[in-house]
Amino acid sequence: MRDGIVDTICDCLAVTCRLAGTQQLQQWIQQWLAAAGPQTRLFWQLPVDFACWLMQQPNCSSRPRLYVELIHYEAMQLEAIHAPNASWHSKQQPSRITPASHLVCHPSARLGIYTYPVFDLDGSTTKLPAKSEQPLFVVVYRKQESCHFLCCSPPIAQLLAQLQQNSSLSAGLAFLRELYESVNEEKLLQQLQQLQQQGIVQLQHLI
Amino acid sequence: MAAQKPQGVGLGFRFELANELLHCSHTHAQFVEIAPENYLHTGGWRRRLLDQAKERFSMVCHGLCGDLAGAQPLDKAQLLELKTFLQQQQVAWYSDHLCYTSTAKAHVHDLVPLPFCQESVERTATRIEQVQDILQMPLAIENVSAYMHMPPHDMSEQDFVAAVATQADCSILLDINNVYVNACNFGFDPKRYVDELPLQRVIQVHIAGHEQRQSDLLIDTHGEQIVEPVYELLRYALAKMPQQPPVLLERDNNIPPLAQLEQELQRLHAIWQETYENHTTQRARQPDTSAAVCAAPNPA
Numbered sequence: 350m351r352d353g354i355v356d357t358i359c360d361c362l363a364v365t366c367r368l369a370g371t372q373q374l375q376q377w378i379q380q381w382l383a384a385a386g387p388q389t390r391l392f393w394q395l396p397v398d399f400a401c402w403l404m405q406q407p408n409c410s411s412r413p414r415l416y417v418e419l420i421h422y423e424a425m426q427l428e429a430i431h432a433p434n435a436s437w438h439s440k441q442q443p444s445r446i447t448p449a450s451h452l453v454c455h456p457s458a459r460l461g462i463y464t465y466p467v468f469d470l471d472g473s474t475t476k477l478p479a480k481s482e483q484p485l486f487v488v489v490y491r492k493q494e495s496c497h498f499l500c501c502s503p504p505i506a507q508l509l510a511q512l513q514q515n516s517s518l519s520a521g522l523a524f525l526r527e528l529y530e531s532v533n534e535e536k537l538l539q540q541l542q543q544l545q546q547q548g549i550v551q552l553q554h555l556i
Numbered sequence: 557m558a559a560q561k562p563q564g565v566g567l568g569f570r571f572e573l574a575n576e577l578l579h580c581s582h583t584h585a586q587f588v589e590i591a592p593e594n595y596l597h598t599g600g601w602r603r604r605l606l607d608q609a610k611e612r613f614s615m616v617c618h619g620l621c622g623d624l625a626g627a628q629p630l631d632k633a634q635l636l637e638l639k640t641f642l643q644q645q646q647v648a649w650y651s652d653h654l655c656y657t658s659t660a661k662a663h664v665h666d667l668v669p670l671p672f673c674q675e676s677v678e679r680t681a682t683r684i685e686q687v688q689d690i691l692q693m694p695l696a697i698e699n700v701s702a703y704m705h706m707p708p709h710d711m712s713e714q715d716f717v718a719a720v721a722t723q724a725d726c727s728i729l730l731d732i733n734n735v736y737v738n739a740c741n742f743g744f745d746p747k748r749y750v751d752e753l754p755l756q757r758v759i760q761v762h763i764a765g766h767e768q769r770q771s772d773l774l775i776d777t778h779g780e781q782i783v784e785p786v787y788e789l790l791r792y793a794l795a796k797m798p799q800q801p802p803v804l805l806e807r808d809n810n811i812p813p814l815a816q817l818e819q820e821l822q823r824l825h826a827i828w829q830e831t832y833e834n835h836t837t838q839r840a841r842q843p844d845t846s847a848a849v850c851a852a853p854n855p856a
Contacts, residue, residue: 386662390621391593434599494601
């Protein structure tokens with residue numbers, strides 16, 4: 350059965366498998382099985398379980414950070430693809446967002462912060478990317494059964510994280526004002542408008 | 557809407573086969589079986605396929621990780637979540653394996669056999685009663701394949717299954733291939749196994765192929781065609797059962813095109829139909845049977 354778990358996870362982490370090599374990935378999975386093992390009873394969530402464990406481990410030379418992040422990104426894609434459906438229709442027309450609007454995130458939306466641009470890797474080349482000078486914020490989401498990603502600014506990522514915790518938009522903006530010296534609300538609202546067009550957020554009253 | 561009781565022959569609903577099965581013009585599969593664990597907490601294409609399957613077929617749900625006989629405390633929240641799912645799918649019953657599937661540390665994602673002893677009967681039956689109380693629907697326990705006995709081993713497997721089912725007052729999902737595999741691996745008579753079960757409790761039958769690793773070691777792979785002795789054991793078991801349970805073909809590995817599986821389904825349907833007709837004839841010969849006999853269903 351362990352072989353079944355290892356094979357399933359390798360299949361789901363296809364880019365990592367190609368870049369790091371199947372044997373290497375299998376070895377990391379075996380380390381996880383020995384140290385912690387599956388905490389989920391849902392078979393499809395095993396790669397997510399493995400990725401979460403990996404992210405919590407201290408940095409070590411045998412598990413390069415690039416691959417840890419890539420595994421996390423691929424697991425996040427899997428989660429987005431399988432996440433529950435939104436309660437709103439995907440063809441809903443966007444409407445204007447104001448600071449008083451009540452917004453909700455699509456259930457598939459997942460946020461990631463990476464030091465490598467792992468979202469640019471598709472396995473078509475074995476050339477590995479350089480570490481980014483700044484942390485990279487990315488939102489992964491599902492649209493019409495396909496997985497997409499969008500790079501975003503740190504404030505937008507933090508705002509989305511607030512919305513995912515059921516905060517109102519006004520509370521989210523207040524949270525950002527505490528974090529940053531200046532917050533360009535108009536720009537943030539424009540960016541949220543774009544996220545609404547992608548189906549990542551929706552106005553509560555339209556649901 | 558009332559749950560639809562499956563009849564005849566069915567097929568395990570696998571993603572690899574889903575599109576072909578859902579869009580074919582004719583199939584011998586009259587119902588499908590799904591694993592709730594493949595759909596819980598999901599949306600997207602998985603839920604779309606589930607909805608499409610429900611539109612075309614009657615459905616039963618078969619758990620993989622219920623830990624029916626486990627040593628860990630029952631997870632009530634998890635069971636209530638399962639109950640909601642089963643109600644949404646309007647299934648007539650729910651089945652899971654008579655085994656452990658987790659330890660204190662992790663879910664093992666495997667079917668770990670139980671010790672066959674009275675203490676294990678008591679503990680497992682109590683746990684199954686609790687599960688039934690929460691799910692509020694008929695629950696069937698499935699005999700699992702095994703490659704070693706878990707000590708203590710004081711009774712036969714069939715006596716253990718019978719005792720648990722009787723004490724918990726639950727149904728049985730009889731896996732014919734598992735009986736055959738265990739009979740070969742442990743050297744017992746598979747027909748005697750069938751004879752010694754409370755067959756009136758069998759609500760569903762599973763059948764599958766296995767792999768022969770050595771002359772005395774069979775592995776329950778669900779990845780091969782059904783072998784002749786397993787068909788024969790199915791025929792024997794169905795003839796002995798007072799009611800005619802539906803039969804489900806499991807194919808989880810090395811999945812061939814649907815056309816190839818249809819050959820197996822067709823043969824299973826013929827066996828099912830033959831024993832059904834024999835049962836009907838026997839009932840007709842009895843002086844007064846008030847039992848309602850349903851018309852034999854035809855393949856979709």
